[in-house]
Amino acid sequence: MQNHKQLRNWLDEFKLEHPIVIAGPCSAETEEQVLDIAHQLKNSDVSIYRAGIWKPRTRPGGFEGVGAIGLKWLQKAKSESGLLMAVEVATAAHVKLALEHDIDVLWIGARTTVNPFAVQEIADALQDTDKIVLVKNPVNPDLALWLGGVERLYKAGIKKLGVIHRGFSTYEKTKYRNIPEWQIAIELQSRFPDLPLICDPSHITGKRDMIQEIAQQALDLNYDGLMIETHNNPDEAWSDAAQQVTPERLKQILDDLRIRQLTT
Ligand code: PEP
Ligand code: MN
Numbered sequence: 001m002q003n004h005k006q007l008r009n010w011l012d013e014f015k016l017e018h019p020i021v022i023a024g025p026c027s028a029e030t031e032e033q034v035l036d037i038a039h040q041l042k043n044s045d046v047s048i049y050r051a052g053i054w055k056p057r058t059r060p061g062g063f064e065g066v067g068a069i070g071l072k073w074l075q076k077a078k079s080e081s082g083l084l085m086a087v088e089v090a091t092a093a094h095v096k097l098a099l100e101h102d103i104d105v106l107w108i109g110a111r112t113t114v115n116p117f118a119v120q121e122i123a124d125a126l127q128d129t130d131k132i133v134l135v136k137n138p139v140n141p142d143l144a145l146w147l148g149g150v151e152r153l154y155k156a157g158i159k160k161l162g163v164i165h166r167g168f169s170t171y172e173k174t175k176y177r178n179i180p181e182w183q184i185a186i187e188l189q190s191r192f193p194d195l196p197l198i199c200d201p202s203h204i205t206g207k208r209d210m211i212q213e214i215a216q217q218a219l220d221l222n223y224d225g226l227m228i229e230t231h232n233n234p235d236e237a238w239s240d241a242a243q244q245v246t247p248e249r250l251k252q253i254l255d256d257l258r259i260r261q262l263t264t
Contacts, residue, residue: 003193004264007224010132010160010196014084014104016047018262020198020225022086022105023250024050025061025232026240036232038077040247045254048105049074049083050227052092055239056111063238070100078102086134091116092125092213099129108201110166113149114138123156132160134198137188141168141181146188152196163188164195164227165218167204177206177243179216182221198225202243208234211245212253219257228253236251 011018023041028034028051038049042101053070055063074085089095090112092107106126106134112118112135126133128143133153146163153161165185167178178250199218201211215226234244245253 001188002264004224004262006160006162007240008262009197011129014047017045018225019219019223019259020048020049020196021046021254022048022128022198022225022227023247024086025052025237026202026244027052027055027238028066028073029238031073031076032233033232034070034073034077035080036053037230037247038081038083040232041230042081042083042248044247044251045119046230046250047084048086049077049081050086050107050229052093052239054087054088054090056088056090056109057239058111066096071097071103074103075101078104083121086132089122092121095122095125097239099131100127103131105134107147107164108136110139114140114145115146116145119149119152123152123158126153126156126158128157130160132162133158134162136164136166137168137184139169139178141179141184143184146184147191150188150192162198164198164200165204165223166200166227168173176204176212177222178204180204180217182217186221194225197226199223201228202227202229202240206240206243208243208245208249211243212256215253216257221261222260233250 058257084104201214229244231244
């Protein structure tokens, strides 16, 4: 049975709404883009702003992120919008820079969760932090790797820990970019009932038209939050263009969701 004690602590401490909504572009591209999106998302149901600045690309040649300069843009976005800031970290050096720039939420990406050495390095760099740390599922449908990531972070004394379900890759083509395999996330939660569970319908679907449906399924399964990639000009985005939504569309998606109240 899910236990919402930790979730309630986060909601109180950071003044977050339930379900927690994390939104923002797949990648920070320019300072203007980061600030424009943050301004469009402030005073909405969004409480955490996401933007990737170090982008792990499966194949070389794609946009690999703006790097550390993006942290300055996020600091500015935070002071102008009041939103909490979240970035993906994949190395100890990323963690150090993110902490120096007062990033509030650090997440470990799917291509990093598969690598125990990398997760351990990040866990050591985060030792005893009071920041929120979120672990995405590994790219492959392997519950043990996901559990292992969570265990390494708990052992490093990280108390504000949560997980993000972004689906799993398959060789076969399906209607999803990454198949949900909901039972894997549910099983992980049954092992750690205190872990807030966030769904990332953007990377599960790969298509903006399917996001509403998957977000609703997640809430019907009692997920605690959603991470939805949101861009001011999705079709021209430098990464993951097909799955990003505009801030207006995000608002519509959130308004149309049926939300359950927390009962525990
Ligand atoms: C992302 O959040 O933009 C990302 C790279 O996601 P994932 O690690 O789930 O592929
Ligand atoms: Mn993305």
